[in-house]
Amino acid sequence: MSCANCEACCCRLQVILIGERGIPDHLVEVDRWGGRSMARLEDGWCIALDRGTMKCRIYETRPKVCRDFAVGDYECLAERGLGTGDGRR
Numbered sequence: 756m757s758c759a760n761c762e763a764c765c766c767r768l769q770v771i772l773i774g775e776r777g778i779p780d781h782l783v784e785v786d787r788w789g790g791r792s793m794a795r796l797e798d799g800w801c802i803a804l805d806r807g808t809m810k811c812r813i814y815e816t817r818p819k820v821c822r823d824f825a826v827g828d829y830e831c832l833a834e835r836g837l838g839t840g841d842g843r844r
């Protein structure tokens with residue numbers, strides 16, 4: 756199990772920001788209730804993902820939700836198995 760042969764499919768899920776302040780504003784989406792999450796492109800991929808390398812462009816300061824998403828855990832396995840999941844994490 757490796758991210759190298761997965762093409763970062765978890766980076767299509769919604770990433771809710773919980774108090775993070777280090778994410779540049781242009782990468783953040785704010786909903787009508789003031790909730791903050793990583794912005795996504797129309798095709799669902801996180802705006803911070805480098806589409807050439809399929810690597811995170813803000814890896815060192817990526818949100819907690821992303822840091823907690825461990826390769827091989829149940830969420831990762833579900834995402835790889837289902838492909839799209841429910842769009843949240």
Ligand code: SF4
Nearest residue numbers: 758761763765826831
């Ligand atoms: S954590 Fe899992 S779902 Fe995400 S890129 Fe790595 S292998 Fe794919």
Ligand code: SF4
Nearest residue numbers: 766801803804811821
């Ligand atoms: S912030 Fe980085 S690790 Fe998190 S979903 Fe976006 S590209 Fe993936």
